[in-house]
Amino acid sequence: MTATIALVDDDRNILTSVSIALQAEGFVTRVYSDGEAALKALVDNPPDLAVLDVKMPKMDGLELLRRLREKSQIPVIFLTSKDDELDEALGLAMGADDYIAKPFSQRLLIARIRAILRRTEALAAPVGEEPAQEVQPVLERGPLTMDPARHKVTWKGDTVTLTVTEFMILETLAQRPGIVKTRNQLMDAAYQDDIYVDDRTIDSHIKRVRRKFRQVDPEFDAIETLYGAGYRFSDE
Template sequence: MSTILIADDDGHIREVVRYALQKDGLKVVEAADGKQALERAREHRVDLAVLDILMPELDGIEVLRALRQRGPLPVVFLTSRAEEIDRVLGLELGADDYVVKPFSPRELVARVKAVLRRARPAPKESAAPEHLAWRALRLDLERHECRWDGREVQLTVTEFALLATLLRRPGKVFTRDELIDRAWGPGIAITDRTIDSHVRRIRKKLADAGATEAIETVYAVGYRLKDDNG
């Protein structure tokens, strides 16, 4: 059973989220502010954190930075302003997803479960590769590691899922809807802006490691991994 940390200073929101997650079979621990969120994360083996951006003591972004220093914990942000999306997804450390208040508990549960699926290694199949490669880029699907020329590239679970999708078919143009289906699953409403923010972060991280021309934009269609044979 996965354990979810909910951090929000609004007790009613915590109650609604807790009920929805527990109803779906997930274990929940709660925090009323950022400082308490870090304490709960130390006390429990947390699989994913749902963080409000505006919290007392430490805000959600400060909590995210502290959590990521300990390891690649998946994070879903709660935000009351849609214009914060780029700020949330464009952070150096990056959130995996976000939900804008007011939100449907069912939608939040669906997004949490989608991120959890991406965070788990895929079940082994005899024909399924354990690694994906392109030039000096290597993705270890079992360890959830990304490296360029041996140098580790820190990706969120969402960024990893999107990059793995592109690496499986170099040269193929994936529409944003196709990327959403593969990274989040069908039936979840994700904006083009969200996909673009994630791809922008992947590009920057790869460029910082030395891979400057990996992902190409196909205007009005989507994205593809550059095909060296094309």
């Protein structure tokens, strides 16, 4: 079944170019130029996923997501200003599934959309019925539990909310505790389809993951940095 993606942005150029790129990948698209116009449509006729810009007139993306979450749990990706951690933190706290900083690669956006839709499909599969794609088993490493099918992470029983990218990076590290993963290896896991990103982007993701875990456990130190080599996960 063809997935429908809603795009909400006051930049007409972004709406047009991203819509064309998504349609070329087989998606159906709906476009909205402001949050007020989008809200009713997203509630009355929910798409499979929505991409929301944060900075918009009338109703910004954060307010749109807040009001949307009162009535719908459709997956949401935020488009944020570069390095705007406040927007990211607020959006994830209100229920966004991932965020991408502008300017962004359309290939990266499409990869993130596909990753979220795969996880949504697995989560929606009826109990006892296997989803269309093979689902990885729950991963347990010491106090860490990761459920890829449900995109759920807990540390010592407390939930830690990660974006899709952060989840993939942590999963790659936790699959082989004690083994050092280079930035390139982590990029390959998190950014598929030959998408190029600066390797320092991985450092930023690791920083955010650590911060999120330390919000539930100030003593969290399971992700170790090996300067000049990469990162490793310790379950000791």
